[in-house]
Amino acid sequence: MMRPVRSMLPGQISLEVAPIRSERPANLRDPNLKTGGGGISNNRVTCFVSQLSFSRGDRLLVHAKPSSEWWWAELQGVIGYVPAGYLSQDAAGEEEEDPSIEDPWQDEEYFGNYGTLRLHLEMLSDKSRTEAYRQVILSNSASLSSKRVMDLGCGTGIISLFCAQLARPSMVYAVEASSMAEYTRQLVKQNGCDEVVTVLQGRAEEIELPEQVDVLVSEWMGNCLLFEFMVESVLLARDRWLRDGGTMWPSSAALTLVPCQADSYYAEKMAFWERPYGLDFTPLQPLAQQEFFTKPKFSHIIDPCDCLAAPCDVISLDMYTLQVGDLEQMKGQFHFCVEKSAVFHGFTAWFTVCFKSLEAGGATVELNTGPNSGPTHWKQTLFMLDRPVSVCAGDSISGTIVLQRNPVWRRHMTVTLHWTIKGSTDNPDNAQANIFIYYMH
Numbered sequence: 475m476m477r478p479v480r481s482m483l484p485g486q487i488s489l490e491v492a493p494i495r496s497e498r499p500a501n502l503r504d505p506n507l508k509t510g511g512g513g514i515s516n517n518r519v520t521c522f523v524s525q526l527s528f529s530r531g532d533r534l535l536v537h538a539k540p541s542s543e544w545w546w547a548e549l550q551g552v553i554g555y556v557p558a559g560y561l562s563q564d565a566a567g568e569e570e571e572d573p574s575i576e577d578p579w580q581d582e583e584y585f586g587n588y589g590t591l592r593l594h595l596e597m598l599s600d601k602s603r604t605e606a607y608r609q610v611i612l613s614n615s616a617s618l619s620s621k622r623v624m625d626l627g628c629g630t631g632i633i634s635l636f637c638a639q640l641a642r643p644s645m646v647y648a649v650e651a652s653s654m655a656e657y658t659r660q661l662v663k664q665n666g667c668d669e670v671v672t673v674l675q676g677r678a679e680e681i682e683l684p685e686q687v688d689v690l691v692s693e694w695m696g697n698c699l700l701f702e703f704m705v706e707s708v709l710l711a712r713d714r715w716l717r718d719g720g721t722m723w724p725s726s727a728a729l730t731l732v733p734c735q736a737d738s739y740y741a742e743k744m745a746f747w748e749r750p751y752g753l754d755f756t757p758l759q760p761l762a763q764q765e766f767f768t769k770p771k772f773s774h775i776i777d778p779c780d781c782l783a784a785p786c787d788v789i790s791l792d793m794y795t796l797q798v799g800d801l802e803q804m805k806g807q808f809h810f811c812v813e814k815s816a817v818f819h820g821f822t823a824w825f826t827v828c829f830k831s832l833e834a835g836g837a838t839v840e841l842n843t844g845p846n847s848g849p850t851h852w853k854q855t856l857f858m859l860d861r862p863v864s865v866c867a868g869d870s871i872s873g874t875i876v877l878q879r880n881p882v883w884r885r886h887m888t889v890t891l892h893w894t895i896k897g898s899t900d901n902p903d904n905a906q907a908n909i910f911i912y913y914m915h
């Protein structure tokens with residue numbers, strides 16, 4: 475259901491293109507709906523959403539209003555952004571906006587999921603993750619005395635309980651938006667921590683604390699570090715509730731990338747179609763490439779020997795200076811020197827977060843989700859090329875990665891990888907610059 479609006483724009487406008495696609499809204503799955511430009515060429519999906527061109531008097535259908543300045547609208551089957559200031563409400567046919575698009579954070583679904591035990595069991599069962607936070611509290615227990623702590627997105631309250639059990643903070647505000655908060659209160663009481671830990675149910679951006687805090691601790695990291703964009707809530711809470719000179723845990727974060735081979739995944743999703751049951755199903759391979767290799771593979775476990783070069787940190791976040799606006803688009807560069815001749819199937823990504831000590835010179839605790847550290851529930855994320863390339867020791871793979879936050883679906887992002895291979899051999903792909911856009915939804 476969409477609301478028609480009329481454009482008051484003087485004449486035609488043509489606005490620049492932004493390489494973003496939102497594919498979440500069910501009613502926008504209509505295959506006849508075109509975005510502002512793009513298409514599928516040589517198995518690469520390039521799909522742009524431009525700002526919409528329209529003329530005075532056009533009737534636009536508004537799908538979403540992610541901000542007061544820019545609305546997400548449709549004109550004759552093409553969707554894109556429109557400057558809200560140029561539009562006026564069309565008196566005829568007042569219709570309700572599509573409710574599924576009114577919640578660009580998808581909070582009902584998001585917090586609904588965290589209201590059940592499944593995800594909390596997964597996170598609590600992740601020993602590397604949970605022990606890392608326990609180690610942070612333990613190694614800072616003396617300095618935590620009399621400190622005020624905010625545990626943002628406390629879930630079952632495990633970090634808050636560690637604080638109360640292993641240190642003597644003056645107060646821990648355990649903030650949890652989902653219905654799990656009711657049980658968290660019971661767990662706090664059950665473990666005799668209700669003198670120290672106060673559970674507040676609500677979104678961290680909306681709740682009121684009685685005071686500022688000395689330490690803001692949160693386990694906010696999603697797939698590829700940023701997916702879910704819970705980090706935005708952490709930054710807003712930092713700016714509102716962390717006292718000057720207060721401590722952020724994690725203090726910093728880094729996204730790491732490595733070129734890799736992925737024989738078994740390639741065999742499972744692509745080679746499979748060569749001779750299933752003695753038949754030739756290769757005409758399905760372009761479909762397989764489109765279906766399986768244009769989205770990242772979460773929970774991939776990369777074997778260290780599948781890394782073709784030394785991993786490289788491509789994006790680094792300082793949690794004291796990072797701004798919400800920085801999250802819209804983050805760019806990184808990479809330059810890999812291929813260490814062994816192999817088949818280059820794709821890139822694998824993971825993240826590391828660091829927790830600086832409260833004491834000057836104290837040990838920093840690190841949680842590394844990479845292949846050379848203890849396994850975590852995040853595992854790693856695999857970005858497959860649309861077709862593998864053979865590379866030789868001495869080749870170099872250089873390029874850029876862009877994490878582009880989805881302007882409509884605020885917990886989602888697009889990852890664009892652009893790279894070239896400069897070979898020690900005359901590899902036919904050497905000259906080819908490649909660009910891949912992956913949709914994380």
Ligand SMILES: N=C(N)NC/C=C/[C@H]1O[C@@H](n2cnc3c(N)ncnc32)[C@H](O)[C@@H]1O
Pocket residue numbers: 585588626627628629630649650651652654676677678679693694695696697702704707
């Ligand atoms: N590490 C990942 N990916 N998620 C683990 C953390 C997710 C937990 O944090 C809560 N949470 C997320 N955002 C907020 C917010 N803005 N205010 C209050 N609680 C929140 C969720 O309901 C989960 O219980």
